[in-house]
Amino acid sequence: MYLYNETDQRLVDDRVVQFRDQMTRFLDGRLSEDDFRPLRLQNGLYVQRHAPMLRVAIPYGTLASHQLRKLADIARRYDRGYGHFTTRSNIQFNWVRLEDTPDILAELATVQMHAIQTSGNCIRNITTDQFAGVAADELFDPRPYCEIVRQWSTLAPEFLFLPRKFKIAISGGAEDRAAVRFHDIGASARVAEDGRIGFEIFVGGGLGRTPMVGKSLKDFLPREELLNYFEAILRVYNRYGRRDNKYKARIKILVKDLSLEGFAKEVEDEWSWSRGGPASIAEQTFRDMDAFFARVDYAPADADDPAYRQALHDKRAFARWVERNVAPHRANGYAIVTLSLKKTGAPPGDAIAEQMDGVADLAERFSAGEIRVSHEQNLVLPHVARKDLPALWEGARALGLATPNIGLLTDLVCCPGGDFCSLANARSIPVAAAIQQRFDDLDYQFDLGPLELNMSGCVNACGHHHIGHIGILGVDKNNEEWYQVTIGGREGARAALGKVIGPSFAAGQIPDVIQRLVEVYLAARHEGEIFIDAVERIGLEPFKARVYGGAA
Amino acid sequence: MNTLIRNGQVVEDGWQWIDADEALPAARLETGGRFLLPLALWLAHRASLDPARAGVWLGPDDELEPVLPWLADMPLIAIRFPVFTDGRGYSLARLLRNRHGYRGELRAVGDVLRDQLYFLHHCGFDAFLLRADQLPHEALAAFRDYSWEPVTGRRVLPSM
Numbered sequence A: 001m002y003l004y005n006e007t008d009q010r011l012v013d014d015r016v017v018q019f020r021d022q023m024t025r026f027l028d029g030r031l032s033e034d035d036f037r038p039l040r041l042q043n044g045l046y047v048q049r050h051a052p053m054l055r056v057a058i059p060y061g062t063l064a065s066h067q068l069r070k071l072a073d074i075a076r077r078y079d080r081g082y083g084h085f086t087t088r089s090n091i092q093f094n095w096v097r098l099e100d101t102p103d104i105l106a107e108l109a110t111v112q113m114h115a116i117q118t119s120g121n122c123i124r125n126i127t128t129d130q131f132a133g134v135a136a137d138e139l140f141d142p143r144p145y146c147e148i149v150r151q152w153s154t155l156a157p158e159f160l161f162l163p164r165k166f167k168i169a170i171s172g173g174a175e176d177r178a179a180v181r182f183h184d185i186g187a188s189a190r191v192a193e194d195g196r197i198g199f200e201i202f203v204g205g206g207l208g209r210t211p212m213v214g215k216s217l218k219d220f221l222p223r224e225e226l227l228n229y230f231e232a233i234l235r236v237y238n239r240y241g242r243r244d245n246k247y248k249a250r251i252k253i254l255v256k257d258l259s260l261e262g263f264a265k266e267v268e269d270e271w272s273w274s275r276g277g278p279a280s281i282a283e284q285t286f287r288d289m290d291a292f293f294a295r296v297d298y299a300p301a302d303a304d305d306p307a308y309r310q311a312l313h314d315k316r317a318f319a320r321w322v323e324r325n326v327a328p329h330r331a332n333g334y335a336i337v338t339l340s341l342k343k344t345g346a347p348p349g350d351a352i353a354e355q356m357d358g359v360a361d362l363a364e365r366f367s368a369g370e371i372r373v374s375h376e377q378n379l380v381l382p383h384v385a386r387k388d389l390p391a392l393w394e395g396a397r398a399l400g401l402a403t404p405n406i407g408l409l410t411d412l413v414c415c416p417g418g419d420f421c422s423l424a425n426a427r428s429i430p431v432a433a434a435i436q437q438r439f440d441d442l443d444y445q446f447d448l449g450p451l452e453l454n455m456s457g458c459v460n461a462c463g464h465h466h467i468g469h470i471g472i473l474g475v476d477k478n479n480e481e482w483y484q485v486t487i488g489g490r491e492g493a494r495a496a497l498g499k500v501i502g503p504s505f506a507a508g509q510i511p512d513v514i515q516r517l518v519e520v521y522l523a524a525r526h527e528g529e530i531f532i533d534a535v536e537r538i539g540l541e542p543f544k545a546r547v548y549g550g551a552a
Numbered sequence B: 001m002n003t004l005i006r007n008g009q010v011v012e013d014g015w016q017w018i019d020a021d022e023a024l025p026a027a028r029l030e031t032g033g034r035f036l037l038p039l040a041l042w043l044a045h046r047a048s049l050d051p052a053r054a055g056v057w058l059g060p061d062d063e064l065e066p067v068l069p070w071l072a073d074m075p076l077i078a079i080r081f082p083v084f085t086d087g088r089g090y091s092l093a094r095l096l097r098n099r100h101g102y103r104g105e106l107r108a109v110g111d112v113l114r115d116q117l118y119f120l121h122h123c124g125f126d127a128f129l130l131r132a133d134q135l136p137h138e139a140l141a142a143f144r145d146y147s148w149e150p151v152t153g154r155r156v157l158p159s160m
Helices: A006-027 A033-041 A065-078 A097-111 A141-154 A225-239 A251-274 A282-294 A306-313 A316-326 A353-366 A386-398 A429-438 A443-447 A507-524 A531-538 A541-548 B037-047 B064-073 B089-100 B116-123 B136-144
Strands: A046-048 A051-056 A060-066 A081-086 A088-094 A168-171 A185-191 A195-203 A215-222 A327-328 A334-339 A350-352 A370-373 A379-385 A453-456 A470-477 A480-487 B002-006 B009-013 B035-038 B055-059 B076-081 B105-110
Touching: A006 A033, A006 A097, A046 A097, A046 A168, A051 A097, A051 B116, A060 A065, A060 A443, A065 A081, A065 A097, A065 A353, A065 A370, A081 A353, A088 A306, A088 A327, A141 A168, A141 A225, A185 A215, A185 A225, A195 A251, A195 A443, A215 A225, A215 A251, A251 A370, A282 B009, A306 A386, A306 B105, A316 A327, A316 A334, A316 A386, A316 A443, A334 A386, A350 A353, A353 A370, A353 A379, A353 A386, A370 B136, A379 A386, A429 A453, A429 A507, A443 A507, A480 B037, A507 A531, A507 A541, A507 B105, A531 A541, A541 B055, B009 B136, B035 B037, B037 B055, B076 B089, B089 B116, B116 B136
Parallel strands: A168 A185, A453 A470, B035 B055, B055 B076, B076 B105
Antiparallel strands: A046 A051, A051 A088, A060 A370, A081 A088, A081 A350, A185 A195, A195 A215, A327 A334, A334 A379, A370 A379, A470 A480, B002 B009
């Protein structure tokens, strides 16, 4: 893992002092609400429905055990004993007191954490694949590049007041687990034929009000040009992105207005000034950064450990958990484990302080003290010996984190919705709970197979509903909560946006609607064909007909 | 006279601001004062102006190309921030300083607040005409908000 040097530490310490002063001036009336708002947002502080909400950054989703314990500590001392993991590897505390936030930030700074740029019209927290560095299928580890971009983008003075927020994701693999095509900039690892390392760069993707799949801006960018090229994109956007209408201010609208070719030309012109120049990344920087993310020295482990084999054979629940929650690791005898934050009855992505402490302990025992946060709002232990899986499973079960539903229907992604968020049109948590209750039967879920359901309480799309195989969007109709349903969205290499199936539904109808959608799939599927592939093959009509009875 | 911060000092300044829709009668120019002109007016009169007495101010959507040939002789360029959340001026400043080597005074004017000074300075501004409600002497502390320096600012910093 990356460890702060003196410069990084000074930054977060200075930031706390600066924000404490700003908060003092705000509370005693010397700083107006309008002047303070962008300052507090760039420190992760929202004013929400019930209380202020503090969004803390977990850069590229990587946490050490002591950091997770600090988050638990903050949840206990400053919140109501829990936190909410978001779809962009942040954690939100929903019940903090405004005047406590400088103290919370000071606590975070003691464990090399902060809330910088988790909101506001600036470059947001960098995200990546939750399996980065350990995935069996990756080309190279994206985390050194995430860290380089994190350092560059943190308080990058030129880009603190962009037209709108700006999200960057970097992934290292053939398989895209970072939704790079749904970010303002997405970088996807590439290795050229001559062995040079670089990235394919996508631009203008995003969800929200105007969802778009990112377009390929450059098929191979050499890694040393990463910052020069990103700066060129950001500068073109900062200067020419629309500022007259916040709904048309994201870079995707600029790309659309200029056309991809027109936008690319602007970026190339801008890049031509910096290309190969002094801000190109030095080889030494890559070496230094690689050292931070050097692979954990794994003790040789038996891929076919007898105790593990025995447990697989004896315990069906364990075998199921292994089937859904354990992913292949690049090292022989090791595995990547996903701890589900999607147990029926608990709000998706929420963890209570005891669970955070418990996961920190499990990570120390079984995963080199490291935890990842996934954009599907689960926690991941990236370095687990297969022989330890039975013990880890018992530990996770005791914490209520061993639901074997990763990638299944009840592993649904969901924003905090109208229960907390002042932007939301509708609540999402109760609807999520109703869906989880309806489909709680594991046999049924396993039979259904991989099915991603995403729900957002408003068009801002924090629940990424457009890319759910089934998407649910909360809408407001005459001050009533309604829910629009889409199908056919997906992330990854075959990224697509879901299509609306028809008129929206009341909350109570949603479990039935989902039931009907999956029944159409079950009747139509070919051997081994997953839900989303069946939707792509047979189209929307059979689903519409079943849900609306031909009336739609 | 305006009170502004220049090179880390609070100073009085006599440059006269000419708005975008103001005419510039020749008589006024002959009074011997120094004027900050909007880009269009500056371009129209440039040939007849004493470069030492004529600065230009740019709005956030002005392009830099028209002023580039004259940068070496220009004593003052001001960049106007209509609202402090409009960040276009930061890029203009970086381009003037880094790419085009402008060495004269670069002044931030308009909705310029204490809490942005550190970052404006790191993009190359060395003078700041703060919004009327700001306190220039108190605002000087902002240049010491951070003991750390941003990655992109390290090579461009004017002395303060």
